[in-house]
Amino acid sequence: QSCKISPNEDISPASPKMNLPVVAPEVMRTASERHQKGLMSPYIYQILTQGEMKLPVLLEDENHKEFPSIHLLYRPVRQMVYAIVFNLHHYMYMATKGKDKAVRTEKSEVPDLRVREWVWSKNNPYQSPDMVKAEQIGWGVPTIQRLWFGGSIDDKRRRLRAFLTCMRSDTPLMLNPAYVPQHLLVMATVLRYIMSCNKPVLRKPELDAIIVQAFSPELMNAQYLQELQVRHETSSLQ
Structure with missing residues (x-):
């Protein structure tokens, strides 16, 4: 069974509080409720509250580096997810709007959004985290409130497009x-x-x-599968 992180559990040896953007109460409430019921990835709540995540140790062959670590392989996906859950595009939009009006407010400041990723390796057995920068997905993605709670057809299309964009x-x-x-x-x-x-x-x-x-x-045709024959080929060494 996978280990779930409780809301009060500290996942790192020394984790100073991250300076995170403000998360809407309804988003935090939904994440907390689903986290406690096991209906959502435990990483989401940990990211929203602590700005960090601890990726599990994997059974990977460190002697053959031609294959990348699975955690590093999917890091670009996580970087775009960080931007979505913390509404980075909205902050960029408000900053541009405030710049045009020559008005600077707290909402017009673009946060330097980074998430601590604790990734185990032989040289770094959870001693220090990687500070991973959030990356915009390249189009006007709605806020996380709209993506999670929007019920219109357009909202559903944007949810799907956000997923497809993260997966290239x-x-x-x-x-x-x-x-x-x-x-x-x-x-x-x-x-x-x-x-x-x-x-x-x-x-x-x-x-x-x-x-x-x-x-x-x-493969859904039983008659085809019954008559299917696999040709066995051997090659001799010259």
């Missing part, structure tokens, strides 16, 4: 059922994100095998 999959074809069956949308976005990374994680034959097993309509 904000393209029209991703929402076209002729190309991506909607029940496989999450898997398709994960594969697209992995293949977009600089360091290779999957080889093309491996990607093809995953896509065939997940997307092939013939």
Whole structure:
């Protein structure tokens, strides 16, 4: 079972209070209630209240560095999530608006939003955190209140677009059922994100095998599967 972080638990050896943007009461209340009931990732509450998260130790081969650490692989996703949950785009918008009017207020200040990520490694066994900067997602994403609680069709579309953007999959074809069956949308976005990374994680034959097993309509045909034969090939060493 995964370890849940209680609201009062300090996850680091020495964690001074982070200077975080103000979070709307309804957002904090919802995050707290869902956190206590186990209905939301425990990281969300920890990020909103403490500005940090402790990523678990993984069983990874440190002798073969051709594959990146999974925590570092998905760090760009987390950076955009930090910007969304703390309304970084809204602060940028208010700062631009205040600059145009030559009026500086507390709301027009853009916070230097960074989150402490505690990532275990052989050289750094939870001794010091990485200060990870939030990154904007590139379009006018609504506030977290609107994304969480908005009930209109446009709100639902923006929620989906925010997810697709974080996964580097904000393209029209991703929402076209002729190309991506909607029940496989999450898997398709994960594969697209992995293949977009600089360091290779999957080889093309491996990607093809995953896509065939997940997307092939013939796999739902019992008669086809019954008659399917796998050709066994061997190669001799020259």
